[in-house]
Amino acid sequence: MLITTQDEFSGLEITETLGIVRGNTVRARHIGKDILAVFRNIVGGEILEYTKLLAESREQAMDRIIEDAKLKGADGIVCIRFTTSSIMQSAAELFVYGTAVKLKKKV
Numbered sequence: 588m589l590i591t592t593q594d595e596f597s598g599l600e601i602t603e604t605l606g607i608v609r610g611n612t613v614r615a616r617h618i619g620k621d622i623l624a625v626f627r628n629i630v631g632g633e634i635l636e637y638t639k640l641l642a643e644s645r646e647q648a649m650d651r652i653i654e655d656a657k658l659k660g661a662d663g664i665v666c667i668r669f670t671t672s673s674i675m676q677s678a679a680e681l682f683v684y685g686t687a688v689k690l691k692k693k694v
């Protein structure tokens with residue numbers, strides 16, 4: 588599956604627009620990791636526990652948008668965007684969306 592933040596792929600032509608596709612995940616923080624994060628916040632530096640949580644969330648959301656696009660018969664996804672929102676005090680949603688398209692090589 589080809590994916591881009593642009594509205595087209597170099598060397599490829601969009602032959603059909605199949606509609607919006609999306610993937611999301613909601614993740615909650617772990618109290619033990621929150622305690623480690625507080626200590627890291629005091630001494631400074633990257634909060635590895637949250638970096639890992641966000642990376643896993645992005646991967647899961649990407650897997651879900653790709654699956655949604657495959658169900659529509661897409662070859663690619665254009666104009667992909669990520670957004671996050673707080674669901675409650677200790678949980679956040681990572682949402683990814685874009686437009687599923689059919690592609691062919693430009694001649």
